[in-house]
Amino acid sequence: MATPKRLPYSTAGAGGGARRGSGTVPPVVVLVFLFVVAPSIFLVARSGGRGHVHVASDPKGANGNQETDWQQQLVTNNLKTVLSKEVIDAIAASQQETGTLNLDFFRDHASPSWKTDDLVDHKMNTSLDVDDKAKAENSTAEHDLSLTYKPPKDGSDGHQGDTAVKIARRKLREKRREKRATDLVLKDDEAHVKLENAAIERSKAVDSAVLGKYSIWRKENENENSDSTVRLMRDQIIMARVYSVLAKSKNKHDLYQELQSRIKESQRAVGEATVDADLHHSAPEKLRVMGQVLSKAREEVYDCKVVTQRLRAMLQSADEHVRSLKKQSTFLSQLAAKTIPNSIHCLSMRLTIDYYLLPLEKRKFPRSENLENPALYHYALFSDNVLAASVVVNSTVMNAKEPEKHVFHLVTDKLNFGAMNMWFLLNPPGKATIHVENVDEFKWLNSSYCPVLRQLESAAMKEYYFKADRPTTLSAGSSNLKYRNPKYLSMLNHLRFYLPQIYPKLDKILFLDDDIVVQKDLTGLWDVDLNGKVNGAVETCGESFHRFDKYLNFSNPHIARNFDPNACGWAYGMNIFDLKQWKNKDITGIYHKWQNMNEDRVLWKLGTLPPGLMTFYKLTHPLDKSWHVLGLGYNPSIDRSDIDNAAVAHYNGNMKPWLELAMTKYRPYWTRYIKYDHPYIRGCNLSD
Ligand SMILES: *[C@@H]1O[C@H](CO)[C@@H](O)[C@H](O)[C@H]1NC(C)=O
Numbered sequence: 001m002a003t004p005k006r007l008p009y010s011t012a013g014a015g016g017g018a019r020r021g022s023g024t025v026p027p028v029v030v031l032v033f034l035f036v037v038a039p040s041i042f043l044v045a046r047s048g049g050r051g052h053v054h055v056a057s058d059p060k061g062a063n064g065n066q067e068t069d070w071q072q073q074l075v076t077n078n079l080k081t082v083l084s085k086e087v088i089d090a091i092a093a094s095q096q097e098t099g100t101l102n103l104d105f106f107r108d109h110a111s112p113s114w115k116t117d118d119l120v121d122h123k124m125n126t127s128l129d130v131d132d133k134a135k136a137e138n139s140t141a142e143h144d145l146s147l148t149y150k151p152p153k154d155g156s157d158g159h160q161g162d163t164a165v166k167i168a169r170r171k172l173r174e175k176r177r178e179k180r181a182t183d184l185v186l187k188d189d190e191a192h193v194k195l196e197n198a199a200i201e202r203s204k205a206v207d208s209a210v211l212g213k214y215s216i217w218r219k220e221n222e223n224e225n226s227d228s229t230v231r232l233m234r235d236q237i238i239m240a241r242v243y244s245v246l247a248k249s250k251n252k253h254d255l256y257q258e259l260q261s262r263i264k265e266s267q268r269a270v271g272e273a274t275v276d277a278d279l280h281h282s283a284p285e286k287l288r289v290m291g292q293v294l295s296k297a298r299e300e301v302y303d304c305k306v307v308t309q310r311l312r313a314m315l316q317s318a319d320e321h322v323r324s325l326k327k328q329s330t331f332l333s334q335l336a337a338k339t340i341p342n343s344i345h346c347l348s349m350r351l352t353i354d355y356y357l358l359p360l361e362k363r364k365f366p367r368s369e370n371l372e373n374p375a376l377y378h379y380a381l382f383s384d385n386v387l388a389a390s391v392v393v394n395s396t397v398m399n400a401k402e403p404e405k406h407v408f409h410l411v412t413d414k415l416n417f418g419a420m421n422m423w424f425l426l427n428p429p430g431k432a433t434i435h436v437e438n439v440d441e442f443k444w445l446n447s448s449y450c451p452v453l454r455q456l457e458s459a460a461m462k463e464y465y466f467k468a469d470r471p472t473t474l475s476a477g478s479s480n481l482k483y484r485n486p487k488y489l490s491m492l493n494h495l496r497f498y499l500p501q502i503y504p505k506l507d508k509i510l511f512l513d514d515d516i517v518v519q520k521d522l523t524g525l526w527d528v529d530l531n532g533k534v535n536g537a538v539e540t541c542g543e544s545f546h547r548f549d550k551y552l553n554f555s556n557p558h559i560a561r562n563f564d565p566n567a568c569g570w571a572y573g574m575n576i577f578d579l580k581q582w583k584n585k586d587i588t589g590i591y592h593k594w595q596n597m598n599e600d601r602v603l604w605k606l607g608t609l610p611p612g613l614m615t616f617y618k619l620t621h622p623l624d625k626s627w628h629v630l631g632l633g634y635n636p637s638i639d640r641s642d643i644d645n646a647a648v649a650h651y652n653g654n655m656k657p658w659l660e661l662a663m664t665k666y667r668p669y670w671t672r673y674i675k676y677d678h679p680y681i682r683g684c685n686l687s688d
């Protein structure tokens with residue numbers, strides 16, 4: 001390279017790079033111990049999430065791969081004992097700011113300011129020793145921050161060697177070597193595989209909730225450098241906090257004041273920004289000034305040991321913060337998943353108003369003669385979300401070979417009845433037939449007939465569902481939330497157990513959830529031979545999960561006597577029901593029996609799947625898995641080809657496609673069926 005650039009590792013820094021041999025950037029290496037660990041874990045956890053361990057390419061094609069491999073292992077193992085699994089998960093999953101501290105703190109301690117606290121006004125050519133450098137390179141390979149960051153020019157003075165630090169560092173290095181020598185024996189492929197597996201396991205455990213909005217799969221992160229300045233500024237703020245504490249303790253009031261005001265200014269400049277593009281235009285200047293102040297502070301108050309302690313303390317408090325944030329986000333994302341966003345609410349309101357302005361004769365759908373014709377393809381869709389229902393209907397019709405043979409039976413609640421009608425009056429599903437009913441109009445569905453309603457009305461149940469006392473802790477809140485959520489109370493959910501009552505003239509019906517999208521012609525489902533069974537569904541059990549014992553209380557003798565704990569679970573969402581067999585086997589009666597026995601919730605806690613599993617026990621026919629792919633609302637690592645090939649994709653989980661927390665990569669499967677140019681949709685600010 002002809003022109004010296006201020007790039008780390010790659011070139012000799014202009015003016016002074018050559019001067020700085022190892023040992024001239026004092027705080028770094030001691031801190032490396034503290035921080036090198038974090039990104040390694042991040043790397044491992046992150047790559048695990050993608051189903052494989054990331055093999056970072058060594059930018060310089062450097063030697064000593066074996067050694068650094070080994071080091072990563074060691075570092076990973078060490079960290080496992082230092083940080084709790086929860087924290088590691090959260091680190092991997094979240095990039096949310098943690099109040100006083102930033103998760104980048106863990107993620108990118110390889111960011112420049114961790115290499116040296118006053119690096120901003122110095123060259124980026126750090127003098128980490130080779131091992132540390134190799135590791136740093138590995139970490140930066142992911143986020144490649146320092147390779148592009150060009151520090152502002154600024155009269156830099158060299159580094160004063162700090163002998164204490166040198167010694168400490170040397171000791172550390174020696175210790176590492178010693179340990180390496182003993183552990184080297186253990187190093188082999190097996191260990192590597194173990195490490196990979198551990199990483200994959202760990203990433204699986206990442207709570208789906210946290211993955212939502214702040215998911216590492218988010219677009220922003222695909223451009224690795226788009227937030228380098230933001231991260232640098234946040235790191236500076238952290239460093240400035242450390243120094244301001246030291247300055248105060250050493251009675252350097254001027255310095256303290258200056259740091260405080262710089263912190264404030266930098267914070268203002270960073271604001272809510274998560275990418276560089278969002279930064280205030282004053283940011284580069286703030287960055288530069290802060291760099292100068294930090295450098296000055298370092299000269300005046302630097303004390304390696306104290307700085308290290310201080311940072312460690314901050315790390316710990318960040319830990320706790322991460323933990324509480326994680327709980328909070330679980331809580332909030334559950335709430336969000338069950339809540340209809342404002343824009344959809346707006347859509348529903350506007351449609352409702354316009355519906356009731358329509359003259360009565362215009363409120364009718366055509367082709368009502370099709371509704372009871374058993375020769376056609378009938379769908380049952382129970383929903384209170386007009387946008388979701390529109391996607392289900394539109395996607396089904398768009399992919400149907402003979403749309404005129406398809407009939408949609410939509411049932412909604414009182415609140416959304418007008419909106420649903422209006423939407424489909426304005427956007428008729430081509431030649432297909434649709435009609436909309438209001439569940440509150442089903443007079444036969446009353447508490448003398450339906451145990452769930454009776455139980456809901458019973459005092460005990462009310463107490464359980466509507467617990468008045470406020471949750472005192474977040475975790476209590478998140479568990480109570482489930483029970484108090486209207487979603488679990490809504491009769492719309494339990495309607496699936498009354499299909500022959502609702503559609504007495506039909507022989508077969510396809511039940512669809514509203515959080516699905518249809519991608520193929522579904523008529524083949526009516527031809528599947530159910531072998532006398534009632535319910536055709538895809539099974540969900542793998543090696544050990546989604547079996548009956550996951551859903552039902554096998555300590556209860558009724559359960560233990562009647563069911564096999566290893567029986568395979570199946571999924572609601574796309575089920576073909578044989579209504580003749582249903583009546584023969586008195587499915588609704590079986591359901592009532594179990595629901596009655598669950599008055600005090602000893603058999604199962606919540607939802608419709610457990611009673612479904614019991615009701616359709618030995619009456620379920622497994623469908624080919626390609627009919628129905630599950631998990632788009634929580635599983636970030638579904639095979640793309642599985643989704644593309646599936647007839648129905650199901651966003652079960654918290655990250656519904658209509659929520660902001662949706663996983664960006666799965667959203668297009670759903671949004672492609674929304675008419676974003678529709679005046680109602682635009683009027684409510686629903687945008688792609
Ligand atoms: C950094 O500085 C050292 C010695 O000062 C020099 O040999 C080296 O080429 C520079 N660049 C890198 C990438 O370390």
Ligand SMILES: *[C@@H]1O[C@H](CO)[C@@H](O)[C@H](O)[C@H]1NC(C)=O
Binds near residue numbers: 054055057064072
């Ligand atoms: C980075 O990590 C990968 C995988 O662990 C390893 O193969 C590579 O040698 C490492 N490179 C450096 C420079 O440490």
Ligand SMILES: *[C@@H]1O[C@H](CO)[C@@H](O)[C@H](O)[C@H]1NC(C)=O
Binds near residue numbers: 443449
């Ligand atoms: C309740 O439902 C049953 C059958 O489902 C019906 O016979 C009865 O008349 C209904 N009662 C009321 C009050 O509507």
Ligand SMILES: *[C@@H]1O[C@H](CO)[C@@H](O)[C@H](O)[C@H]1NC(C)=O
Binds near residue numbers: 553554555601602603
């Ligand atoms: C499971 O059933 C047993 C026996 O009825 C009961 O004592 C226990 O409380 C139930 N467990 C739960 C979690 O409800």
Ligand SMILES: *[C@@H]1O[C@H](CO)[C@@H](O)[C@H](O)[C@H]1NC(C)=O
Binds near residue numbers: 395397398673
């Ligand atoms: C479905 O949505 C697409 C895209 O918005 C639209 O062009 C099409 O007319 C809709 N079809 C039906 C049957 O609603």
